[in-house]
Amino acid sequence: AQKITQTQPGMFVQEKEAVTLDCTYDTSDPSYGLFWYKQPSSGEMIFLIYQGSYDQQNATEGRYSLNFQKARKSANLVISASQLGDSAMYFCAMREGAGGFKTIFGAGTRLFVKA
Amino acid sequence: EPEVTQTPSHQVTQMGQEVILRCVPISNHLYFYWYRQILGQKVEFLVSFYNNEISEKSEIFDDQFSVERPDGSNFTLKIRSTKLEDSAMYFCASRRPEAYEQYFGPGTRLTVT
Numbered sequence A: 001a002q003k004i005t006q007t008q009p010g011m012f013v014q015e016k017e018a019v020t021l022d023c024t025y026d027t028s029d030p031s032y033g034l035f036w037y038k039q040p041s042s043g044e045m046i047f048l049i050y051q052g053s054y055d056q057q058n059a060t061e062g063r064y065s066l067n068f069q070k071a072r073k074s075a076n077l078v079i080s081a082s083q084l085g086d087s088a089m090y091f092c093a094m095r096e097g098a099g100g101f102k103t104i105f106g107a108g109t110r111l112f113v114k115a
Numbered sequence B: 001e002p003e004v005t006q007t008p009s010h011q012v013t014q015m016g017q018e019v020i021l022r023c024v025p026i027s028n029h030l031y032f033y034w035y036r037q038i039l040g041q042k043v044e045f046l047v048s049f050y051n052n053e054i055s056e057k058s059e060i061f062d063d064q065f066s067v068e069r070p071d072g073s074n075f076t077l078k079i080r081s082t083k084l085e086d087s088a089m090y091f092c093a094s095r096r097p098e099a100y101e102q103y104f105g106p107g108t109r110l111t112v113t
Helices: none
Strands: A010-014 A019-021 A032-039 A046-052 A064-069 A074-079 A088-096 A103-105 A109-114 B005-007 B010-013 B019-024 B031-037 B043-050 B053-057 B065-068 B075-079 B088-095 B108-112
Touching: A010 A019, A019 A109, A032 A064, A032 A074, A046 A064, A046 A074, A074 A088, A103 B031, A103 B043, B005 B088, B010 B019, B019 B031, B019 B088, B019 B108, B043 B065, B043 B075, B075 B088
Parallel strands: A010 A109, B010 B108
Antiparallel strands: A019 A074, A032 A046, A032 A088, A064 A074, A088 A103, A088 A109, B005 B019, B019 B075, B031 B043, B031 B088, B043 B053, B065 B075, B088 B108
């Protein structure tokens, strides 16, 4: 069963505007963590932000914030003030269990930032 | 800033041949991972490694795959007899024991002909 769902295969946003990339997940483990990674056209995977299931506050890292809604099992990424360099593939991922060894990725959302 | 490195960046091999993909994780990281990404598809977990042993592996990681930490710095993925469907980008990642975020290497593109 797919455990990470990203329903937006592609998104467009105007430069300097904010954009939300959706991610829902499914797990029965009370201890888990959620990640967002960026993959530019060059192919590398860049860590953006992490949210633990027990974290009380939404994670933020610069222009990135994670809108964590535990009851709805969603972990949307919000990018504020989009820049042309934000154009990339974005993956939501989840680790399960306290050990956190296995990480499952969603199918990704391709973001296009328009000038 | 320290980073994960991988060699080679691109490997072409014939079906049935053995390949070894190499990774140098960040020096104070103790958890190591291999992932693969078939072109245009999502990133798939292969295996995690901690304390010199496999901690978890996926159904993809069958008997054709093995991992090793031959010394204090390298972490390798071996595919014993490559198949056409092994063609993919292979990413190594590592993380510190006190954090969950994984840092990825630039990947090795494996092409099996």
